[in-house]
Amino acid sequence: MTIEYRHPTVDDIEIMTDIANRSSRELPLHRDETVEEMRCWTFEEEDYDPKGYLLAFVDGEPAGYGGTMISKSRQESGMNDAFVGVGVVPEHRDKGIEQHIVKHGIQFMKEKGVKHAKRWCMNTSGWRHDLSLEFGMKDVRHGYTMIYDQNVPPPEAPIPETMIFEHIDFKTASDEVIKDFVEGFNDSFVDHYNFSAVPVKRFIKARDVDREPMRITFAKEGDKIAAVLLVEDSVVYNEENGTNVGWANILGVRKEFRKRGIGRALLSDGMKWILDLGRDTVYLGMDAENAKALDLYKSLGFRVDEESITYQLDL
Numbered sequence: 078m079t080i081e082y083r084h085p086t087v088d089d090i091e092i093m094t095d096i097a098n099r100s101s102r103e104l105p106l107h108r109d110e111t112v113e114e115m116r117c118w119t120f121e122e123e124d125y126d127p128k129g130y131l132l133a134f135v136d137g138e139p140a141g142y143g144g145t146m147i148s149k150s151r152q153e154s155g156m157n158d159a160f161v162g163v164g165v166v167p168e169h170r171d172k173g174i175e176q177h178i179v180k181h182g183i184q185f186m187k188e189k190g191v192k193h194a195k196r197w198c199m200n201t202s203g204w205r206h207d208l209s210l211e212f213g214m215k216d217v218r219h220g221y222t223m224i225y226d227q228n229v230p231p232p233e234a235p236i237p238e239t240m241i242f243e244h245i246d247f248k249t250a251s252d253e254v255i256k257d258f259v260e261g262f263n264d265s266f267v268d269h270y271n272f273s274a275v276p277v278k279r280f281i282k283a284r285d286v287d288r289e290p291m292r293i294t295f296a297k298e299g300d301k302i303a304a305v306l307l308v309e310d311s312v313v314y315n316e317e318n319g320t321n322v323g324w325a326n327i328l329g330v331r332k333e334f335r336k337r338g339i340g341r342a343l344l345s346d347g348m349k350w351i352l353d354l355g356r357d358t359v360y361l362g363m364d365a366e367n368a369k370a371l372d373l374y375k376s377l378g379f380r381v382d383e384e385s386i387t388y389q390l391d392l
Contacts, residue, residue, distance in 0.1 A: 080174065081134045082181075084127045085142070087120045092132065096142040100164030104199050105383050106222070106360065108314045117286045124148050129185040133165070133174045140169035145182035147189055154273035158193035158389075159186050163208070175208050183212070187392050194390040201384050214388035218270065219365040223374050224382035225348065226358045231377050234345035237337050239298050242346060247284055247291035247307065255280050258293050261305040265329025270364055288313045291326070292350060296339050303334035308347035310354050323351030325361040341373055348377065 085093055094115040101107045119125045130144030143163030151158065161182035165174050183194050196214060198205040225231065236242060245254055256277050263274040289309050296304040307327040315321055325347050330340045351359050361379065363370050 078172070079136055080140075080172065080177075081137075082131045082177065085119075085130055085132050086127065087116070089132060090116050090120070092139045093119070093142050096132075096139055096166060097164045099166045100141075103167075106314075108311075108317060111288075114286055114288075117282060122146070129182060131178050131181050133169075133178065135169050135172065135174075138169075139166075140172075141165040141174040141178055143178040143182065145185055145194075147186065147191060148273075150276050151273045156271070156273045157191055158195055159191050160195045160197060161186070162196070170204060175204070176211070179208060179212060183390070183392065192392055194392055196388045197385060198388065199383065199385045201386055206386065206388075209386075209388040212390060214390040216386050217389040218387040220385040220387070221363050221365045221371070221381045222383035222385070223361050223363060223379040224358060225360075225377070225379045227378050228357075229378075230352065231345050231348045234338065234342040234377070236296075236342045236346075237339060240296050240303065240339060240342075242343070243295040243297060244350075245293045245295075247293050248287075250284060250293060252277075252281055254293070255284060257295070257302060258305055258307070261295070261302040261331065262327060262329050265305065265331050268332065270366065292347075294343060294347060296330075296334075296343055298334070302331070304328075304330040304339045304343055306343045306347050308351060310351060310356065315356075320358070321356050322358040322360060323354070323356045325351075325359060328361070341377065344373070344377060 090112055094110055094112045097115065098109045124146050126146070129146060130142070132139065133141035141164065143161070145159045145161040147159045161179055163175050163178045186194050194214070196209045198209060259275060259277045259280050266272045267274070289311055291307055291309045294306040295302050305327065306325070309324040309326055311322050311324060325344060328340060328344055348359050360382070361374065363374065365384065
């Protein structure tokens with residue numbers, strides 16, 4: 078058996094996509110990436126440096142892909158960290174490929190002056206977790222995937238009297254609308270764990286490349302945006318998996334507008350949109366240590382479905 082490694086080139090995009098999908102199909106709620114999506118978030122992404130990544134081949138057969146992308150916007154905000162990810166197709170695991178790729182990603186971070194290497198792993202056990210622990214990474218934060226799958230409508234959550242809700246289709250939203258949404262999102266999450274402002278251009282790119290129908294909602298008091306919501310009808314995922322689900326992707330309330338029932342009303346409104354499309358399940362992701370958010374979601378009928386772990390190694 079001969080294992081060879083090299084940095085990827087744009088000509089490898091189909092190989093990269095195939096490895097990433099084959100490695101991840103065992104994970105809950107996985108949806109295959111297309112070649113176009115992989116290209117968009119790698120070679121067409123300004124932060125992507127192929128030198129931070131490796132492709133692995135076993136006797137000439139594609140076997141693994143992974144590495145690290147260092148976010149310039151996070152670095153500029155003082156978050157001196159980066160995530161290292163790795164995918165290995167099932168038949169070629171336990172041959173040292175996982176370790177070699179992660180080691181390379183960590184070394185690349187060190188060379189670039191990154192202080193914290195991180196890994197995000199779905200569930201709480203398995204080879205991805207074992208690999209993180211093998212490199213001395215510490216369990217630093219947990220996340221929850223929440224699920225609403227009840228056979229009754231969510232509890233009523235009236236819109237506060239001074240508020241109006243404005244709904245806009247994400248795929249047809251103008252750049253200016255996206256800019257307003259991102260500003261509301263960033264301002265709402267500025268005091269959340271490990272958050273750094275997301276550039277507007279990333280959401281514009283997501284609008285242009287994502288295949289799932291989504292809807293933006295602004296909660297406004299006069300001309301002021303108080304809160305934002307992004308919900309998704311998971312059409313492509315449902316077709317691939319025979320499911321009937323949607324997602325509440327982003328819910329954020331600006332600090333000065335909290336404790337007025339706006340977040341509850343927004344989420345209830347988004348859930349109704351998904352369920353009225355004929356879906357029977359709604360998912361959302363959250364920081365497991367955000368107790369107030371957890372109470373809100375449970376009050377609307379959500380329960381914990383999956384748990385994830387973020388690992389960190391101080392370099």
